[in-house]
Amino acid sequence: MTAPSLPDDCVPYLPRGVRLHDDKVRGIRVLLAPERAISLDPVGDAILSELDGARTLGDLIAELAARYQAPAEQVGQDMREFLTGLIDRRMVFLRESGARGA
Amino acid sequence: MDDIGGHDILGNPVSARAPMAMLAELTHRCPLACPYCSNPVELTRVNSELSAAEWADVFQQAAAMGVLQVHLSGGEPASRRDLAEIAASARDAGLYVNLITSGIGLTQARLRDLDAAGVEHIQLSLQGIDAEMADWIGGYTGSFARKMQVAEWIGEIGFPLTLNAVVHRQNLDRLPEMIDLAERLGCRRIEVATVQFHGWADLNRRPLMPTLEQAAEARKVVNEARLRLRGRMVIDYVPADHHATFPKSCMGGWASTGINIAPDGTVLPCHAAQTIQSLEFDNIRARSLAEIWYNGRAFNAFRGTAWLPEPCASCDRREIDYGGCRCQAMALAGDPTATDPVCSRSPLNPVLKAQAQQDAVSEDVALVYRRMPKETRA
Numbered sequence A: 001m002t003a004p005s006l007p008d009d010c011v012p013y014l015p016r017g018v019r020l021h022d023d024k025v026r027g028i029r030v031l032l033a034p035e036r037a038i039s040l041d042p043v044g045d046a047i048l049s050e051l052d053g054a055r056t057l058g059d060l061i062a063e064l065a066a067r068y069q070a071p072a073e074q075v076g077q078d079m080r081e082f083l084t085g086l087i088d089r090r091m092v093f094l095r096e097s098g099a100r101g102a
Numbered sequence B: 001m002d003d004i005g006g007h008d009i010l011g012n013p014v015s016a017r018a019p020m021a022m023l024a025e026l027t028h029r030c031p032l033a034c035p036y037c038s039n040p041v042e043l044t045r046v047n048s049e050l051s052a053a054e055w056a057d058v059f060q061q062a063a064a065m066g067v068l069q070v071h072l073s074g075g076e077p078a079s080r081r082d083l084a085e086i087a088a089s090a091r092d093a094g095l096y097v098n099l100i101t102s103g104i105g106l107t108q109a110r111l112r113d114l115d116a117a118g119v120e121h122i123q124l125s126l127q128g129i130d131a132e133m134a135d136w137i138g139g140y141t142g143s144f145a146r147k148m149q150v151a152e153w154i155g156e157i158g159f160p161l162t163l164n165a166v167v168h169r170q171n172l173d174r175l176p177e178m179i180d181l182a183e184r185l186g187c188r189r190i191e192v193a194t195v196q197f198h199g200w201a202d203l204n205r206r207p208l209m210p211t212l213e214q215a216a217e218a219r220k221v222v223n224e225a226r227l228r229l230r231g232r233m234v235i236d237y238v239p240a241d242h243h244a245t246f247p248k249s250c251m252g253g254w255a256s257t258g259i260n261i262a263p264d265g266t267v268l269p270c271h272a273a274q275t276i277q278s279l280e281f282d283n284i285r286a287r288s289l290a291e292i293w294y295n296g297r298a299f300n301a302f303r304g305t306a307w308l309p310e311p312c313a314s315c316d317r318r319e320i321d322y323g324g325c326r327c328q329a330m331a332l333a334g335d336p337t338a339t340d341p342v343c344s345r346s347p348l349n350p351v352l353k354a355q356a357q358q359d360a361v362s363e364d365v366a367l368v369y370r371r372m373p374k375e376t377r378a
Ligand code: SF4
Pocket: B249, B250, B251, B253, B254, B269, B270, B271, B272, B273, B324, B325, B326, B327, B328
């Protein structure tokens, strides 16, 4: 594992073909992607639910740290690790701050 | 979603959890004739295919049971003119909709309809890296050029794309070029699957069986490409069974995660299950999907591990591979309850390995193509 090094000003987003889903039968939240369905714990769900394709990673860290009253450093590390795993699997995409478009 | 269940083939009680995925074989019709097609050797005729309305009902039932993803497949799903309508009904049911296609029969207009219908991902099959190889394997002149055109349209619309490369002795040496092609086409994934030698492929073992050297080289190519392409493209690789020490896991266990619906509504634990002729399979036209999944005899037949014979019964890998593939046990041992002969602990393994090596050095390049029985077109 390389240390996650996502910059604060990148904008993570769920690309086309990847989406969150309410699995009512099992009572869980899942991430649906090509050939994959990943069940999410509340933390994973909270992170991915915030990805709106507009806010930067830095914004999201601040937002979640405030909501869960946790140190931003810890939240940042957890988020970077979680997102890096999904980026490697092509389930989360990144765009440089500012630029829009899928 | 509580466990409900019946009995395995020996009468042991078994239970099942909710299914996750469905493979919907919309038709067995296909313009190509790949000699390793996973469809049964007995193909379903057009006039017994489920209607779009019947598929819509199947998808509603599936979603209510907990199925999350549906793979629209065939044959060639585009051979059905009502494909977009079927896709839309799957999406309406709340399912994640994946289309598995050769691309032949898709036009730009049809792809736009599929986009509007809510298709979320496309898997495009690849028979070879150029027209010469691909058209020969697919048995269809012009298929490669057509496919490349379709890939371009897919990119323009923006569907996420996976290239499904089926590899064997005739094309495995060109794996690096296949990976490059996937990259050029902007694929998020490439699936490199060695031919599974059941059904049609079993008739073509001599021309298609990879050599040990090829398999080892392919492994190296995949490992190197995974490093190089990390974060850009995912590579899923299914090596050749016949060269392995242990069998591949039967999909988390027989009838544990997926449901396969054949074009005529026969409900199967997996695409190859009909090769096990001692099992009787229910049809969705006669029973509900839930009843078939939880109580159907074919589904319960090999659930769990209690039915496993020796050497599996006392093997520490039995919860990992569930004794391997039932259909392969049927094909190679003539007994669906046998240890998968691909396993090095199977008494049949030495014979199988010797046969595979012999097939791999065969100079035979004559292919037995998949063919539909003659019929009047609907
Ligand atoms: S029996 Fe074989 S083909 Fe069927 S699901 Fe298991 S491994 Fe796959």
